[in-house]
Amino acid sequence: MDAIEVNNLVKSFREKNKLIKAVDNISFSVKKGEIFGLLGPNGAGKTTTLNILNGLISKDSGEIKILGLDPEQNELNWESVKNKINVSTAYYSLSEQLTIRQNLKVYAMLYNIKNIQEKIDQLLQMFELKSLDNRKVVQLSSGEKTRVSLCKGFINDPEVLFLDECTVGLDPDIAEKTREIIRDYQEQKGTTIIFTSHYMYEVEELCNRIAFMNNGRIIKIDTAGNFKKLIKKTSIELTIKENYPALMKIMKERNIDILSTGTNTVVFEVSSSTDQLYKLMNMIFKAGVKISDMHMNKPTLEDIFIQFARKKQRVR
Amino acid sequence: MKWYRIKALLLKYFYISINSVDRWFDIFYWPVIDIFVWGFASFYIKELSNFNLLSVLMGGVILWIFVWKSSQDIATFVLEDFWARNLYNLFSSPMRISEHVTSIVLFAFIRGLISFCFLILLAFLLYSFNIFALPILFIAAAVFILSLFGWVIGLFVVSLILRFGQRIQILAWSIVWVVQPFSCVFYPLSSIPSWAKPIAIFLPTTYVFENMRAFFLEGRAINYGELLYSFILTLFLMIIVGFFLYRSYAKAKQSGMLAKGD
Incomplete structure (x- = not known):
C-alpha cells in the first residue's frame, strides 16, 4: 500500500474575478518510507498540494488517500489521518507569546502524546534548543523558529511528514545537521516524507524521487540521477x-x-x-x-x- | 470532540494570558475604569435629583462584563492566532473546529468570571453595592444568557474573520459597543427612541437588564418567563451563528484562508 495516493487532483482559487488553477489535474503516489520531493518555481502548486494533503485547503475534485484512508470522506477520517501526520514549515510560526516548551507541550497534548516532558526534552536536544526552551517564540531568530517548527513536526512521531521549505533561514551548519536528523529519523522510523525546498542540492541529497511541478502540473516524476541524465x-x-x-x-x-x-x-x-x-x-x-x-x-x-x-x- | 484536545487549547490560552501583560489588563483595567466612571456618575445624578441609580448602574456594569468579555475574548484569541500565523499549525493538527470553539468559549467564560468576581468585590468595597441583593437564580440565569449572547457575537466576528481575514479585525473590539446602546444596560426600554425599540426588543440582553432594573428600582419580582424568552432567542441566534461559522470554516478551507493566515 502506498502511503499517499493522489489522483486527478484539481484546485482553483478565485482572484479578482479570475479563476486560477493552482493544482491542475495532478496524480502521484508516494511509497511508505519514501522521501518524495516536490520541486518547482514559486506558484508551481507545491504548497497548495501539501496544504490539501494536510487538510488546510479543500480540493475541487480528484481523490486523495493518506495511509489508506480517504480523509475527505468524513471528519473522523481526517481526525485519524491528522493524528498520524504532521507538518513543518519555516513560514508559519507557533504561538509567539508562548515559550518553546509551552508550545511543544500544547501540541504534544493535541496529539495525545504520552511522556510529554521526555518527548519534548528529546526533541529539544535533537535540534539544539535545550538552552532556549523557556524563551518566547517571539524572541527567537528565524532560524531558531524554524527549528522549533521542526520539533513540532516530529512531536507525534508521524508516519507521514510534510516538510515545506523547512530549512529556510537556517545557517549552513544547522541546515546540514537538520538534513542529517531528517535522514536518520527517516531511516529509524521508516517515515514517509514529502519534502519541498528551493535548495536543489538538498532535494537531491534527501529525496528518493522528485516531482517537478510547474503551473499547477506535474511535469515529470523521477529520481535525481535520472533527471540529471536529461541534460x-x-x-x-x-x-x-x-x-x-x-x-x-x-x-x-x-x-x-x-x-x-x-x-x-x-x-x-x-x-x-x-x-x-x-x-x-x-x-x-x-x-x-x-x-x-x-x-x-x-x-x-x-x-x-x-x-x-x-x-x-x-x-x- | 476529545477532552484532551480541548484541555490542550485551554492550556494554550492560559499560557497566553499569563505570559502577556495586555491579557491581564483586559481582565481588570477596563472593567475597573467602568466601575469608577459609572459609580461617580451615579453620585452626581443623586446630587442633582436625589435619585439613587447606583445599584442599577453597578448591576449593569457588572453583568455586562459577560457580554463584553465573552465576545471580545473569543474574537481576540482567534485573531491572535492569525497575527502569529499560527492557524496553519493549529488546523493541520487533529484539532476540530468544534474543539477550538469550545475551548475559546470556556476560556472566555473563565476570564469573564474572574472580571465579574473582581468587580463584585470592588463595587462592594467602593460603594457597598451588593449584587447578591438580586435573587441567585436571576444572577445565574443572567450570567448564562449574557455569556451565551457574548459567544454569539464573538463567534459571529470569528465567522467574518474566517471569511474576510484580518481586514475586519476592528469588529472584534467594536461590535459589542454597537450592541450595548440597544441592550438597555443603563436605561429602560421605555426611554429609548421609538426607532430603536424594535432593535432593543430583538436583543435578548434587553430582558435581563430590564428585569434587573425593575427589581432594584421598583422592587418588582423577576419575570422568569421573559428570561426564558430571552434564552430561547439567544439559543436561536446561537444556532444561526453556529451554522454561519460552519459555512465560514468551509469557505476558509476553500479559499485557502487557513493556510495563508491573513
Missing part, C-alpha cells in the same frame, strides 16, 4: 600551459561547441557520455597540448529545474 551535455573548462593552437584545431575539427575562450582558457561542451570525453582528451594529449588546470561542470538538478521552469510545457 546530455557537460561543460569543461581547460587552462592551457602549452600548445593552445593545437587544442583549438582539434576543437574545430571535431565540431566541439565552444562556450567561451580566454588567453589560455577554453570552455566547451561535450556529451555527458564518458566515452566521448575520453576520446577527446586522448586526442588533446596526443597533440602535445599541456593542461595546467581542468574543471568539469556536471549537470545539476538546478540546471534541470531552470530548464523545466523556462519550458513551461508538459513533457510527460
Whole structure:
C-alpha cells in the first residue's frame, strides 16, 4: 500500500474575478518510507498540494488517500489521518507569546502524546534548543523558529511528514545537521516524507524521487540521477600551459561547441557520455597540448529545474 | 470532540494570558475604569435629583462584563492566532473546529468570571453595592444568557474573520459597543427612541437588564418567563451563528484562508 495516493487532483482559487488553477489535474503516489520531493518555481502548486494533503485547503475534485484512508470522506477520517501526520514549515510560526516548551507541550497534548516532558526534552536536544526552551517564540531568530517548527513536526512521531521549505533561514551548519536528523529519523522510523525546498542540492541529497511541478502540473516524476541524465551535455573548462593552437584545431575539427575562450582558457561542451570525453582528451594529449588546470561542470538538478521552469510545457 | 484536545487549547490560552501583560489588563483595567466612571456618575445624578441609580448602574456594569468579555475574548484569541500565523499549525493538527470553539468559549467564560468576581468585590468595597441583593437564580440565569449572547457575537466576528481575514479585525473590539446602546444596560426600554425599540426588543440582553432594573428600582419580582424568552432567542441566534461559522470554516478551507493566515 502506498502511503499517499493522489489522483486527478484539481484546485482553483478565485482572484479578482479570475479563476486560477493552482493544482491542475495532478496524480502521484508516494511509497511508505519514501522521501518524495516536490520541486518547482514559486506558484508551481507545491504548497497548495501539501496544504490539501494536510487538510488546510479543500480540493475541487480528484481523490486523495493518506495511509489508506480517504480523509475527505468524513471528519473522523481526517481526525485519524491528522493524528498520524504532521507538518513543518519555516513560514508559519507557533504561538509567539508562548515559550518553546509551552508550545511543544500544547501540541504534544493535541496529539495525545504520552511522556510529554521526555518527548519534548528529546526533541529539544535533537535540534539544539535545550538552552532556549523557556524563551518566547517571539524572541527567537528565524532560524531558531524554524527549528522549533521542526520539533513540532516530529512531536507525534508521524508516519507521514510534510516538510515545506523547512530549512529556510537556517545557517549552513544547522541546515546540514537538520538534513542529517531528517535522514536518520527517516531511516529509524521508516517515515514517509514529502519534502519541498528551493535548495536543489538538498532535494537531491534527501529525496528518493522528485516531482517537478510547474503551473499547477506535474511535469515529470523521477529520481535525481535520472533527471540529471536529461541534460546530455557537460561543460569543461581547460587552462592551457602549452600548445593552445593545437587544442583549438582539434576543437574545430571535431565540431566541439565552444562556450567561451580566454588567453589560455577554453570552455566547451561535450556529451555527458564518458566515452566521448575520453576520446577527446586522448586526442588533446596526443597533440602535445599541456593542461595546467581542468574543471568539469556536471549537470545539476538546478540546471534541470531552470530548464523545466523556462519550458513551461508538459513533457510527460 | 476529545477532552484532551480541548484541555490542550485551554492550556494554550492560559499560557497566553499569563505570559502577556495586555491579557491581564483586559481582565481588570477596563472593567475597573467602568466601575469608577459609572459609580461617580451615579453620585452626581443623586446630587442633582436625589435619585439613587447606583445599584442599577453597578448591576449593569457588572453583568455586562459577560457580554463584553465573552465576545471580545473569543474574537481576540482567534485573531491572535492569525497575527502569529499560527492557524496553519493549529488546523493541520487533529484539532476540530468544534474543539477550538469550545475551548475559546470556556476560556472566555473563565476570564469573564474572574472580571465579574473582581468587580463584585470592588463595587462592594467602593460603594457597598451588593449584587447578591438580586435573587441567585436571576444572577445565574443572567450570567448564562449574557455569556451565551457574548459567544454569539464573538463567534459571529470569528465567522467574518474566517471569511474576510484580518481586514475586519476592528469588529472584534467594536461590535459589542454597537450592541450595548440597544441592550438597555443603563436605561429602560421605555426611554429609548421609538426607532430603536424594535432593535432593543430583538436583543435578548434587553430582558435581563430590564428585569434587573425593575427589581432594584421598583422592587418588582423577576419575570422568569421573559428570561426564558430571552434564552430561547439567544439559543436561536446561537444556532444561526453556529451554522454561519460552519459555512465560514468551509469557505476558509476553500479559499485557502487557513493556510495563508491573513
